[in-house]
Amino acid sequence: MHITGNNKEGTEKKFTIVGLWGGFILKPPAALYPQLPEVEDLTMHLAQLARIRTAPHSLIRLKSGNLAYITSRMDRNKKGKLAMEDMCQLTERLTEDKYHGSYEQIGKTILRYSATPGLDLVNFFELVLFSFLTGNADMHLKNFSLLDQPGLGMTLSPAYDLVNTALVNPSDDEDLALTLNGKKKKLRKQDFVAAMNTLKVADKQQQNIFTKMQKALPQWEQQIDISFLSADFKEAYKAIIRERATRLR
Template sequence: MDLNVLLSNRLAGYLGQDAHGHPTFRYADSWRQTPGAYPLSLALPLTENSAPAATLSAVLWGLLPDNEALLQRWASRFQVSSRNPVALLSHVGEDCAGAVQFVRRERLAAVLAGEDDRQEALSLHEVAQRLQRIRVDQIAARQPDDVGQFSLAGAQPKIALMQRDDGGWAIPAGRIPTTHILKPPSGDYDGFVENEVFCLRLASQLGMSAASTEMICMEDAQAIAVTRFDRVRTAQGWQRVHQEDFCQALGVMPHIKYQNQGGPGPADLARVLWEHSSKPRADVERLLQALQFNYLIGGTDAHAKNYSLLIGAQGNVRLAPLYDISSALPYAHLQQRKIKMAMKIGSHYRWWDVRLADWEATADGMTLDPQKALSGLFDMATQLPGIARALLAELQAEGMRHPVLERLVDGISASCQRCLRQFEQSAT
């Protein structure tokens, strides 16, 4: 089984399998010679003639859902193995994270020529039905007779759609990309939609780069609508922008995304940025700021797959906007003294145990100035409660009044006060 790999609507390489079923990949010579060519992954340099199977597997699995039940359902629908990423991508790989498309040989000419470019409009009722269904059955995100195909990484239920100029929704096909990700509420956490919208807007109001989100309601369905930062509108229409998460960039399988399971930590992510970013110091400092923000808001799921890189022409690499941020603080059943961070801060995973010395050690491990890191943490802890309270009033005025928001703001204020007390104690 051979798949053509497209980047920015151009043939960039070939994906296949060896005699043992291991994935293989090689870049097309024409892509290597293209001005502004960029790699499929930082773990798969353009200069390499072949990719190690383990590294390539990590890159491919990073494009697929982190949900075994969904993979099994896909395997049954498409009559392939759920453990074969090449086979799965042959059915769902024409719209993935970033600029990559995996296209079967018989479809290549039609896709490149735009012959399959189309949009299948969905009524609000149809979108609402899909959002309701995927809460209990993720495979319902796509129907057997849908045009186009997509794959979204991660464990949460979600669907990828294109928002039309009239504000309606559609399923695109061919070269036309999806533009938004819609995520329904989590069954485990009341107010999850409001929580994530609040946290991402809070990051933006603090001056951090974060994905644009809003809460949408259609009939009885509610969802977070996330504008994809790996899509851009041009005079020629919507275009894909390449990206990958840090697990992919490091060749780490997605099931070990948490540091305490052997996954990457802050120093590993910083090393990637120091080696590859077009503005390394600025991006490493942004990464540290993101870690501190997640700490202060109780964002415990900020693992390596929830940080990404934007990869542009001629090796231009930058830290991507923040996404998938939510807080554990509003939920009383998640005991604050026991919750753990996705990445270790200094010597600790437990959120409650993190001290100023741990931030100094983390900054040092990221090759940053520890004292400057503490100064940034102090400033953020000082500013955050007031900004959060103002944002709460703003969202309530917009009609978002879930009680989780009051608990969230109170939790953030208490977290910041606890952090500031550490500064007071260190000064005495």
């Protein structure tokens, strides 16, 4: 196994497991951030309820009794490696600059390189809006990628690394990791509309994106209630979503 780390608070060490298991990433509990595996697994489930494609994932119980998060690598299949380029690579930025950029810039990069640009742009903005609603201020340039789909080409990969950072790291007061309409804080619906207008997303598509998330809200609360989170974390997670949702009215 080898370990890869992240630089921003609210993220965790990752162990890449190769060989016997194929290609999986295991994220054990983090002492500084209680219930981090449970939060990530739940957030990925919430994305699925919003009909956002995600990487395969699960919780596993360690010998200690604690839960760890495990996900399969998307750049592997039975035939071998698949090309996968994250937005740091596609925008020619260094990894240490992954928090320097904007979501509009990612959108333009998708339009330039994706084999299905229109569809991927809509899917991208759905994920950005979802990240805002679920308190995720860690969706930086390396957390969006284009993945080679055999017979199709490079398209937006399923979502990965989804964490409610506002829950596990409340000292971070940013709404998003990158700028949207020139802002990272105090975002409202008009900021998402402005960003989508910059990328010429049709009004009807914009409305569909907002409606899709609105319809998922009741299901999210039900999923949170049956999750592995503590009672306090369940209520805090729901409170974050409710507060963000009010800003989109």
